[in-house]
Amino acid sequence: MEGEEIARIKEILKREPRGLSIRQITDQLDINRNLVAKYLDMLLVSGQAEMRTIGVAKMYYLSQRVPISALMDFSSDFIVVLDEDFKVIQINDNFLRFSKKSREKILGKTIGRETVPLLESAAVQEGFSEALRGKEVAIDIEWPENGNGLYFRAKFIPTVLETGRMGVTAILEDTTEIKRAEQSLRSALAEKEILLREINQRINDNLQLVSSLVHLQMGATNDERARDVLVETQNRILSLAFVYQHLGQSRNLGESPLSEFFKSLVDSIFQAYRVSEETIRTTISVADISLPIHNATAVGLIVNELVSFSIRNSFNEGTRGDLQIVISGGEKSGYRLMIRNTGKKFPADLDPKTSGVLGLQIAHTIATSELGGQMRIMTDDGNIFLITFPGGAE
Amino acid sequence: MIKKVLVIEDNTIIALDIERRVKMSGYDVAGKAESGASALDIAEKTRPDLALVDIRIKGPMDGIDVAKQLRDRFGIPFVFITAYSDRGVQDRAMAIRPDGYLLKPIKQSDLVETLKRILGE
Numbered sequence: 001m002e003g004e005e006i007a008r009i010k011e012i013l014k015r016e017p018r019g020l021s022i023r024q025i026t027d028q029l030d031i032n033r034n035l036v037a038k039y040l041d042m043l044l045v046s047g048q049a050e051m052r053t054i055g056v057a058k059m060y061y062l063s064q065r066v067p068i069s070a071l072m073d074f075s076s077d078f079i080v081v082l083d084e085d086f087k088v089i090q091i092n093d094n095f096l097r098f099s100k101k102s103r104e105k106i107l108g109k110t111i112g113r114e115t116v117p118l119l120e121s122a123a124v125q126e127g128f129s130e131a132l133r134g135k136e137v138a139i140d141i142e143w144p145e146n147g148n149g150l151y152f153r154a155k156f157i158p159t160v161l162e163t164g165r166m167g168v169t170a171i172l173e174d175t176t177e178i179k180r181a182e183q184s185l186r187s188a189l190a191e192k193e194i195l196l197r198e199i200n201q202r203i204n205d206n207l208q209l210v211s212s213l214v215h216l217q218m219g220a221t222n223d224e225r226a227r228d229v230l231v232e233t234q235n236r237i238l239s240l241a242f243v244y245q246h247l248g249q250s251r252n253l254g255e256s257p258l259s260e261f262f263k264s265l266v267d268s269i270f271q272a273y274r275v276s277e278e279t280i281r282t283t284i285s286v287a288d289i290s291l292p293i294h295n296a297t298a299v300g301l302i303v304n305e306l307v308s309f310s311i312r313n314s315f316n317e318g319t320r321g322d323l324q325i326v327i328s329g330g331e332k333s334g335y336r337l338m339i340r341n342t343g344k345k346f347p348a349d350l351d352p353k354t355s356g357v358l359g360l361q362i363a364h365t366i367a368t369s370e371l372g373g374q375m376r377i378m379t380d381d382g383n384i385f386l387i388t389f390p391g392g393a394e
Numbered sequence: 395m396i397k398k399v400l401v402i403e404d405n406t407i408i409a410l411d412i413e414r415r416v417k418m419s420g421y422d423v424a425g426k427a428e429s430g431a432s433a434l435d436i437a438e439k440t441r442p443d444l445a446l447v448d449i450r451i452k453g454p455m456d457g458i459d460v461a462k463q464l465r466d467r468f469g470i471p472f473v474f475i476t477a478y479s480d481r482g483v484q485d486r487a488m489a490i491r492p493d494g495y496l497l498k499p500i501k502q503s504d505l506v507e508t509l510k511r512i513l514g515e
Contacts (some may be wrong), residue, residue, distance in 0.1 A: 076508070192445045200477075207498070208408055211499035212411030
């Protein structure tokens with residue numbers, strides 16, 4: 001009688017997957033509410049039914065049960081369950097296909113004594129041992145297969161078996177394709193690095209050749225003005241090389257300190273013009289910004305031209321003073337480069353476009369054409385070059 | 395007696411420029427070589443006081459191999475002049491402990507300073 005009534009309750013619950021309250025079940029049966037509650041408790045304890053509370057109502061459902069072996073066989077991973085004696089107690093179809101063995105040949109066999117691909121790996125056995133000590137472990141395994149390595153990400157999960165004894169569930173995910181894609185990417189990256197180094201080498205070799213030609217021409221020239229022009233050209237080549245040498249080693253200047261780069265650049269210009277730091281006191285202030293390599297190269301070349309111009313025109317004939325370089329802004333707001341000196345004043349009407357000074361024309365062209373920005377000269381509070389350009393300018 | 399410098403550089407224009415720069419600095423040039431074999435031959439005959447060595451040169455030996463032989467066989471100090479700025483080559487060059495290292499394009503002030511440091515005024 002009791003069994004029949006429980007079977008009827010299960011039948012009613014089966015028809016209503018959204019769940020039923022005790023009252024709704026009682027209404028469909030000719031037995032009293034207390035008896036229904038007792039049978040539902042029995043179903044709950046035996047795991048055949050589940051209960052959820054929605055507001056004040058208790059709703060009962062039939063348990064949704066799927067056999068674990070079916071789930072394991074659906075998985076594309078390799079899954080195996082071992083007991084504490086390292087005996088295989090469950091293994092999924094995918095693993096069996098890989099091992100080329102039948103279930104009967106593996107089930108009940110002790111790992112370490114039986115030859116089963118992957119499971120005989122020392123790393124895998126170490127993973128099992130660790131998990132049996134209660135620690136969840138994840139390791140990467142390389143398995144040789146027909147001359148090619150196969151790669152797996154193995155997770156070892158401590159498991160309590162039906163018997164109440166400790167066991168381990170191992171899930172091995174085949175990561176061979178990911179690993180091969182990574183290797184191919186690394187190899188492509190290495191080739192790119194080699195190519196980049198070769199290009200840098202050739203740039204510097206060619207700059208040396210041009211520098212040598214200019215230097216040889218200097219030696220063959222008696223005209224003082226012509227020599228000055230050649231010295232200026234030589235400095236321009238050296239600064240260009242300096243910028244490429246420093247920036248060529250980092251893809252993005254955010255990777256190396258901008259302030260150090262500009263300090264070294266200014267040192268290099270001072271050295272070329274034989275200027276001491278006592279004559280021109282320099283401060284360089286660079287915000288915590290990252291410039292794309294193209295922009296950093298352009299800014300380096302502008303700094304070279306404008307600092308060189310400042311030395312030649314504001315600090316000639318032993319004039320002393322301060323030189324200030326400030327770079328601020330960001331990708332969204334745009335960037336701002338200010339070069340200010342307190343040496344001899346520039347003419348108030350100095351215009352980079354009409355002055356006929358090559359260095360100013362170069363700086364103006366780079367600022368407007370390459371950086372898509374503007375260049376202004378102000379002379380009311382020292383001599384100020386102000387360059388503004390948008391972030392991400394090509 | 396004027397100190398002599400051996401220039402090992404496979405580009406003839408750059409070698410000519412380095413020769414002029416060395417002479418401008420008050421030293422003599424023992425010879426110019428484009429390859430390792432030719433450099434060792436000149437070194438044996440002229441016994442220079444210093445070698446300026448480009449790392450990438452003609453022939454089977456590179457500048458690092460030649461520099462090592464110049465020191466091991468003739469006790470000649472050497473300075474690398476190179477366009478290589480990459481870490482790997484720098485490390486290999488530094489491993490044989492050069493007396494100097496100049497990056498291309500050469501700055502006259504750096505060259506003069508290096509020559510004076512090794513050869514004296």
